[in-house]
Amino acid sequence: MTPLVEMRNISLRFGGNQALDKVSVNLYPGEVVGLLGHNGAGKSTLIKVLSGAYQADAGQIFVNGQEVTIRTPQDAQALGIETIYQNLALADNLDAVANVFLGREKVRGVVLDEDFMELEARKTLDRLKVKIPSLRLPVAQMSGGQRQTVAIGRAIYFKARCLIMDEPTAALGPEETAKVGELIKALKAEGVGIFLISHDLHDVFDLADRLTVMKNGRVVGTVYTQDVSHDDVLGMIIGGVMPKNVRPAQAPLPQ
Amino acid sequence: MQMQSTARARTSLVQSLGVDGRILTMLIVLAVVWTVFQLLTMQQPGQFLSPQNLWNLSVQTAVVGIMVGGMVMVIVTRQIDLSVGSILGFTGMIMALIQTVPPLGWGGHWLLALLAGLALGALIGAFQGYWVAYWGVPAFVVTLAGLLIFRNATFIVASGRTIGPLDDNFKVLGGGLNGSIGEFWTWVVGLVVMAFVVYQALSNRSRRLKNGLPVRPVWAEGLVTGTLLALILAFVLVMNAFPYPGTNIPRGMPVPVLITLVVLFVLNWVALNTRFGRYVFAIGGNPEAALLAGINVKRMLVAVFALMGMLAALAGAVQAARLNFVTNSMGNLLELDVIAAAVIGGTALSGGSGTIVGAALGALLMSSLRSGMVLMGLPTEWQNVVLGLVLLAAVIWNTVYLRNRR
Numbered sequence: 001m002t003p004l005v006e007m008r009n010i011s012l013r014f015g016g017n018q019a020l021d022k023v024s025v026n027l028y029p030g031e032v033v034g035l036l037g038h039n040g041a042g043k044s045t046l047i048k049v050l051s052g053a054y055q056a057d058a059g060q061i062f063v064n065g066q067e068v069t070i071r072t073p074q075d076a077q078a079l080g081i082e083t084i085y086q087n088l089a090l091a092d093n094l095d096a097v098a099n100v101f102l103g104r105e106k107v108r109g110v111v112l113d114e115d116f117m118e119l120e121a122r123k124t125l126d127r128l129k130v131k132i133p134s135l136r137l138p139v140a141q142m143s144g145g146q147r148q149t150v151a152i153g154r155a156i157y158f159k160a161r162c163l164i165m166d167e168p169t170a171a172l173g174p175e176e177t178a179k180v181g182e183l184i185k186a187l188k189a190e191g192v193g194i195f196l197i198s199h200d201l202h203d204v205f206d207l208a209d210r211l212t213v214m215k216n217g218r219v220v221g222t223v224y225t226q227d228v229s230h231d232d233v234l235g236m237i238i239g240g241v242m243p244k245n246v247r248p249a250q251a252p253l254p255q
Numbered sequence: 256m257q258m259q260s261t262a263r264a265r266t267s268l269v270q271s272l273g274v275d276g277r278i279l280t281m282l283i284v285l286a287v288v289w290t291v292f293q294l295l296t297m298q299q300p301g302q303f304l305s306p307q308n309l310w311n312l313s314v315q316t317a318v319v320g321i322m323v324g325g326m327v328m329v330i331v332t333r334q335i336d337l338s339v340g341s342i343l344g345f346t347g348m349i350m351a352l353i354q355t356v357p358p359l360g361w362g363g364h365w366l367l368a369l370l371a372g373l374a375l376g377a378l379i380g381a382f383q384g385y386w387v388a389y390w391g392v393p394a395f396v397v398t399l400a401g402l403l404i405f406r407n408a409t410f411i412v413a414s415g416r417t418i419g420p421l422d423d424n425f426k427v428l429g430g431g432l433n434g435s436i437g438e439f440w441t442w443v444v445g446l447v448v449m450a451f452v453v454y455q456a457l458s459n460r461s462r463r464l465k466n467g468l469p470v471r472p473v474w475a476e477g478l479v480t481g482t483l484l485a486l487i488l489a490f491v492l493v494m495n496a497f498p499y500p501g502t503n504i505p506r507g508m509p510v511p512v513l514i515t516l517v518v519l520f521v522l523n524w525v526a527l528n529t530r531f532g533r534y535v536f537a538i539g540g541n542p543e544a545a546l547l548a549g550i551n552v553k554r555m556l557v558a559v560f561a562l563m564g565m566l567a568a569l570a571g572a573v574q575a576a577r578l579n580f581v582t583n584s585m586g587n588l589l590e591l592d593v594i595a596a597a598v599i600g601g602t603a604l605s606g607g608s609g610t611i612v613g614a615a616l617g618a619l620l621m622s623s624l625r626s627g628m629v630l631m632g633l634p635t636e637w638q639n640v641v642l643g644l645v646l647l648a649a650v651i652w653n654t655v656y657l658r659n660r661r
Contacts (some may be wrong), residue, residue, distance in 0.1 A: 053547060074549040089547045091540035093607035094533075102537055103548030111528050115466045 001251070002065040004029045004193040005081070005162050010049055010059035013235045019045045021217045023094045026163060026194040032184060034198045034208030034225070036237055041214040043197050047164045050074035051083035051197075063162075077104075080161035084151045084168055092140035096132060097121045099139055110205045118236070124157045127147055130179055145176030152183060156192075163187065169203055181207060201230055210249045215240040222249045272479060277601035277656060281616040288620065292627035303627050306496035310506065313494070314430045314577070316622040317511035318343075319592050321570040323614045325563035326597045329542035331539040332559055333606030334387060334394040338401030339567040339593055342379050343586035345405040346372040349419040349570030351581035354425060359525040365422035372568045379405065379558050380564020388556035401531065408641045410583045419580030429576030430509030438495045441507035446489035449484050456480045511573045518566065535559060539607035565601040595642070596621050603657055620645070 003026040014021040020042050027033050048054040050061065052073040061068050063079050070076050076083070084088075090099045097114070100121045103126040106113040118135060125132055130149040132142065139147050148168060155163055165184075169177040184194060184207050198204050204211065205225060210238045213220040213236040223232075232243035272279070274584040292303035301308060322339055329336045352360045383401050386392045427434045435442070455572035456476060463470050470476070494512075495505040526532035534555050546552050575581045600617025602609030624645060628638045 051547075072549060073547050077549070083547070085547065089541070089544040091537040091544050091607070093536060093540035098533060098537070102533075102544070103550050105530050105533060107530060110530075112530065112533065115462060115468060118468055254265055 001028060003027060006062040008060045010056045010135045012045060012056050019216050023219050025212050028065060028252045029193050030188055031209045032188055032193045032194045032196050032207050034204040035195055036211055037214035038237060042217040043214055044166060047166060047195060050081060051164055082155035082158060082160035084155055085163040085166050090139050090147060090151060093138050094138055095137055096135040096150045099150050100157055124153045128153055128183060144171040146178060148172060160192060162193045166197045209252055213237055224249045224253060256510050272475045274479060275610055278610060278613050282611055285616060285620055288623055296630050303630055306493050309493045310497040312622055312626045313512045314620050316507050317515045318570045318574050319596050319618045320515040320615055321518050322593045323596045323618045324492055324568050324611045325566040326593045327602050327609045327611055327614045328535050328559050329563050330597055330602045330604060331535055331606055331609045332556060333539050336398045336563050337590050338398040340404060340586040340589035341402045341405035342376055342564055342567040343571040343589060345377045345409045346568035347575040348409045348413050348418060348581050349375055351421060351575055354422045355418050359418055365425035369572055372572055373565050376568025377561045377565040381561035384557035384560025388553040397609055414585060417582045419578050421576060421579055426576045426579060427510050428573050430511040434510045435506040435508060436513060437507040438505040441494050445487055449487050452480060452483050519611055519615050526611055536607060558630050591608055595646045599646060601653055603653060
């Protein structure tokens with residue numbers, strides 16, 4: 001089985017700061033890989049390289065075994081890589097429909113096809129089972145969960161094969177967090193690969209199949225979630241040490 | 256409790272009308288202002304609501320009206336353009352120089368002058384936008400520099416002289432003696448627009464119903480469309496009620512007003528129905544989101560400034576044509592009127608929020624206040640104090656409105 005996405009020896013320097021130092025991670029279809037680490041460990045930088053917001057100084061990216069070059073967010077989107085950013089990357093003043101289609105509007109000639117977009121957005125958001133009464137209100141007027149739904153709807157409408165979720169539950173209450181969890185499971189069942197970045201160890205333990213821990217721009221190690229305890233993972237995050245006697249986890253467990 | 260429920264009832268009423276609350280408020284304010292001025296000027300020969308005054312008012316609104324839509328787009332993208340008055344003056348002067356007969360000018364064709372002026376305006380706008388977009392220089396400073404540069408470049412290219420008279424064909428743009436389209440064509444324009452409004456309302460509604468999308472209630476649809484039709488009809492009647500001096504021949508709509516309406520219509524359409532418009536608002540709402548969505552933010556900013564520059568040049572052409580002679584100070588401080596009109600019309604300086612229609616009403620409100628105060632014989636100083644207070648009130652109200660919406 002070839003990985004959906006593989007990042008090999010990615011390095012990136014910001015001025016004097018080595019933000020990423022030969023980082024390698026991979027992701028297989030239908031699995032969730034949790035990316036963990038302190039603020040500044042390089043998680044967000046790494047996914048921004050994958051989503052086309054940053055360009056790496058060195059290293060390779062493979063999608064379905066093919067080496068690819070990702071220079072812009074559009075390049076990533078064309079490869080089926082969609083990102084849900086921590087700050088949600090929604091235009092607060094626009095409505096849900098405009099946000100779902102932002103940058104990829106359906107047009108007839110030069111005119112926006114609002115009806116088409118509203119219908120499609122409605123269908124997509126209904127799938128996510130979070131009630132959004134009016135798709136025509138500015139998303140600034142929506143709750144955290146509704147906004148998150150719009151952000152996720154934006155990613156799945158365009159048939160993401162690889163979904164990057166940066167702190168998807170940071171702004172949500174417990175109920176909404178649970179909904180996002182269900183959604184992740186549903187997407188997984190559809191064969192979507194998901195990189196999940198979170199501070200909340202409970203979330204990650206619930207949802208992720210494998211965990212990749214980063215510290216100071218390097219990968220500490222990748223482990224199977226079922227092999228480790230919270231304390232093991234905290235040791236990796238804080239101390240940067242691998243727990244003793246765990247298997248290497250470079251591919252998902254055989255089913 | 257009582258107040259809350261009333262407030263909710265009112266919101267839902269406004270919501271079912273499907274009209275921006277700020278635009279509705281503008282219309283009400285305008286109606287009040289017009290009524291008050293009419294009452295105050297009832298006893299004198301020049302009444303506020305006389306066809307003559309309203310006709311003049313429309314011409315006086317034209318120059319700011321042409322530019323205000325562009326300014327809305329600039330402000331919505333979180334930028335500002337302080338140079339529009341100077342660009343107006345500079346391009347107006349260049350247009351005058353090209354067409355005025357030698358030795359004062361170069362004796363070129365008026366159409367060449369107009370096109371060159373528009374191109375120059377767009378170029379100046381793009382130049383300023385380039386520094387803002389690609390170098391991250393604050394627009395406030397770039398366009399402040401532009402204000403200085405082009406105001407004084409106007410003096411330099413004309414060696415300080417007043418340039419004119421302008422070509423008679425060009426002067427049509429200004430709405431002078433031959434600058435109206437006449438009774439017949441005013442009716443044609445009015446009826447075409449009315450037919451379009453009805454067609455638009457019906458086809459939108461049936462298409463949305465066919466697609467199973469929510470529509471506003473019939474009474475709301477009827478009320479909005481009906482009001483719009485009544486306003487257009489009233490406008491046509493007023494324009495056709497002001498005759499040429501010493502005759503019964505109605506002037507009809509002045510050319511500058513026609514230009515303004517076309518510009519505003521096109522800009523409003525672009526803002527609401529095209530990717531360009533959508534991206535203008537997206538950039539203003541969240542520049543980072545726009546960037547991550549793959550929008551070329553830098554190119555968009557250059558385009559918005561170029562559009563503003565071109566509109567300033569078009570306003571320059573109208574102003575020049577109206578005055579017949581272009582002076583060095585033409586358009587001086589006009590940037591403030593344009594920005595004030597946009598802000599009074601509900602454009603938020605924090606970006607991401609504003610409407611072309613609101614700004615157009617803002618421009619109309621400003622010129623109405625000025626015109627009314629002139630009729631009442633208020634000194635200029637007091638006029639400006641009142642306009643300043645109105646601007647302040649509008650900003651405060653707009654801030655409260657946006658805060659309550661969060």
